[in-house]
Amino acid sequence: MTDKDQRISRKLVTIAALSLGAGVIGYFGGYAFGETSVETGYELSMSVIIALAVAVMYLTTAGLVLVGTAVPKFGENVLNVEDAEEIEEMRAMVLNSAFALGSWGAALLVIALAEPAGPISPLHSFLVSAAGIVLGCYFAAVSYRHSDELMMAVNREAAVWAYGLVFCVIGGWAMAAHADLLAPPAPLDVMTGFYALVLLATCIAAGRRGMLKLR
Amino acid sequence: MENRLKYHREQHGWSQGELARRLGVSRQTINAVETDKYDPSLPLALRMAKLFAVSVPDLFVDHWEPGDDDDD
Numbered sequence A: 001m002t003d004k005d006q007r008i009s010r011k012l013v014t015i016a017a018l019s020l021g022a023g024v025i026g027y028f029g030g031y032a033f034g035e036t037s038v039e040t041g042y043e044l045s046m047s048v049i050i051a052l053a054v055a056v057m058y059l060t061t062a063g064l065v066l067v068g069t070a071v072p073k074f075g076e077n078v079l080n081v082e083d084a085e086e087i088e089e090m091r092a093m094v095l096n097s098a099f100a101l102g103s104w105g106a107a108l109l110v111i112a113l114a115e116p117a118g119p120i121s122p123l124h125s126f127l128v129s130a131a132g133i134v135l136g137c138y139f140a141a142v143s144y145r146h147s148d149e150l151m152m153a154v155n156r157e158a159a160v161w162a163y164g165l166v167f168c169v170i171g172g173w174a175m176a177a178h179a180d181l182l183a184p185p186a187p188l189d190v191m192t193g194f195y196a197l198v199l200l201a202t203c204i205a206a207g208r209r210g211m212l213k214l215r
Numbered sequence B: 001m002e003n004r005l006k007y008h009r010e011q012h013g014w015s016q017g018e019l020a021r022r023l024g025v026s027r028q029t030i031n032a033v034e035t036d037k038y039d040p041s042l043p044l045a046l047r048m049a050k051l052f053a054v055s056v057p058d059l060f061v062d063h064w065e066p067g068d069d070d071d072d
Helices: A003-040 A046-070 A072-078 A084-089 A091-112 A122-145 A149-178 A187-208 B005-011 B016-023 B027-034 B042-052
Strands: none
Touching: A003 A046, A003 A072, A046 A072, A046 A091, A046 A187, A072 A084, A084 A091, A084 B016, A091 A122, A091 A187, A122 A149, A149 A187, A149 B027, B005 B027, B005 B042, B016 B027, B016 B042
């Protein structure tokens, strides 16, 4: 087994262990929140549950990247890099990208937990969420400025894919709802759709450039 | 587009990281170019050619010939 194979195997084991841990915490966290909801009377609809799951995905990714960047020796085992030095080389871009993901994830979490689904008043939820989105856009812009041409190309391609996916999925859903074939999307579904489809678009764009292959 | 970046890099005994540092790009960019997943911009292609003291067509091979796109 070559050094590279060993590194990739170690990375796979670490990622699998972390995913398992996150899954267990998520399961019990969700269960506890569900129990609390029954006691407090919060109305957890499927839209809210899916929005929370997507928000947690953003927050978990942001947290992992932040810790990986802060401790490059750990980061080289969980991020798609060759070694700790590569994290140092991309620090500014990666850090700001993680801040953006975190801000956006928090924004979705807060808007999903607006009353009656959660304890936050709708106005406060909206204001905090809007601030999170604006802050996320700021960090994303800073990250973009620190990107090299490949990352910029991937960003642009992801934006094109995201537009197409949003048009097809959200637009298609709206069309079907208008024709009385489906129930119309709830406003939160539209929001979650943007988040999930942007993530999918980014994976497609990165995958086409071979950037999802473990290194 | 086919390219000989890896060949020239190895001729100089440089790692992908070393080449990336010299060109001011990320290692991922070098990796993506070498594996034909990404065609670099013209400025970067020119910088690569200058660094290896070769011409751009020596580094990036395009098999297109004039007349290839003609219908008849």
